[in-house]
Amino acid sequence: MNGLVICGGESSRMGSDKSMLNYHGIPQRYYIYEMLKSFCDNIYISCNRNQIEDIEPGYSYLVDDYEKLGPMTALIRAYKEAETTWLVIGCDYPYIKETDIALLVKSRDKSCTATTYYNSELNIPEPLLAIYEKVCGEFLIKDYQDGDYSLKQFLTTQKVHFVQPKNAQIIKSVNTQKEFEEAISWLAGTPTKDRPTKDNTEQ
Numbered sequence: 001m002n003g004l005v006i007c008g009g010e011s012s013r014m015g016s017d018k019s020m021l022n023y024h025g026i027p028q029r030y031y032i033y034e035m036l037k038s039f040c041d042n043i044y045i046s047c048n049r050n051q052i053e054d055i056e057p058g059y060s061y062l063v064d065d066y067e068k069l070g071p072m073t074a075l076i077r078a079y080k081e082a083e084t085t086w087l088v089i090g091c092d093y094p095y096i097k098e099t100d101i102a103l104l105v106k107s108r109d110k111s112c113t114a115t116t117y118y119n120s121e122l123n124i125p126e127p128l129l130a131i132y133e134k135v136c137g138e139f140l141i142k143d144y145q146d147g148d149y150s151l152k153q154f155l156t157t158q159k160v161h162f163v164q165p166k167n168a169q170i171i172k173s174v175n176t177q178k179e180f181e182e183a184i185s186w187l188a189g190t191p192t193k194d195r196p197t198k199d200n201t202e203q
Contacts, residue, residue, distance in 0.1 A: 001085040001105075003040035004062075004078050005032045006071050006128050007047050014175060017051065019091035021180060021188055032089050033059060035098045039105050040087055046074040057113075069149045071128060076144060079137030090128030092173040094183045100170045104131060111162035113139065116155060117171050118162035125162060126171050127151035 007019035007029050009102055014021075019029035027033075028080055036043045047059040055061050062081055066073035071090070078086050087105070089096065106113045108131050116130035128151075136158075165171050174183050 001040050001087055001131070002078070003033075003036035003043035004075065004081055004086050004088045005029055005036070005043070005045045006074055006090045007045055007051060014177060014180065017054075018174070019045075019047075019051070019093070020054070021174075023094040023183060028091050028094060030056070030059065032091060032096070035096075036041060036089065036099055038098060039101060039192065042082070044078065044081070046071075046078065066144075070151070072140060072144065072149050072151045072154065075151070076140050079140065083134055083137055085134050086132045088128055088130050088132060090173065093129060093171065093186065094174055095170045095172055096129070097170070100165065103131060103166065104129065104163055107161065107163045108150070111159075112161040113158035114155060115161040115163060117165055119171055120164065121169075124152060125155045125160065127155055129171060132153075174196060174201065 005019075008018075016074075020027045022028070026030045033043055033045060043060060045055060045059055046064055047055065047061050048064055052061070052063065062077050064074045064077050066076070071088075075086065075088060087101075089101070104115065104117060110133065113135070113136055114130055114132045117126040118124075119126055139158065140154065143149070148154070174180050
């Protein structure tokens with residue numbers, strides 16, 4: 001299983017690159033990358049062309065060839081890199097911890113096309129907190145060719161195993177400056193033992 005950190009969005013509501021926001025001592029893109037090392041053979045940061053020059057040495061990345069069509073095309077790019085299972089985590093989930101990723105991996109149902117966290121409040125899957133099995137590649141390419149670019153919509157057409165988070169907070173995404181400030185405040189009062197820091201990340 002490979003890991004993919006989704007970072008290529010425009011972050012228009014935030015006003016700055018969400019993957020570079022610092023919640024845990026290092027930019028979020030690297031925080032997630034480090035956590036995925038416990039679960040994945042190879043890990044990549046999915047980025048757009050404007051982000052390439054900012055990626056630090058030692059971190060592998062894939063450039064989304066399609067850009068501006070959403071995370072589906074980032075995942076298609078990943079399948080072009082390797083026809084394997086992909087564990088996908090978005091950069092805008094600051095509350096996610098290694099134990100939450102472990103639960104997703106433990107809950108994986110290989111008989112399904114995908115395993116994803118489920119947002120019961122909104123009654124939707126979380127496509128960027130998910131495991132996509134090897135077979136997904138051909139299905140995603142077909143949807144793309146048909147002009148369907150939504151990962152949420154894709155998941156409604158597939159056999160998917162849904163996982164309920166132990167704490168709904170972990171699937172809360174952060175997209176605005178106000179939400180960022182709220183996350184910083186909340187995390188400051190909730191120490192997390194498994195947060196990587198610059199002192200213990202591998203470069």
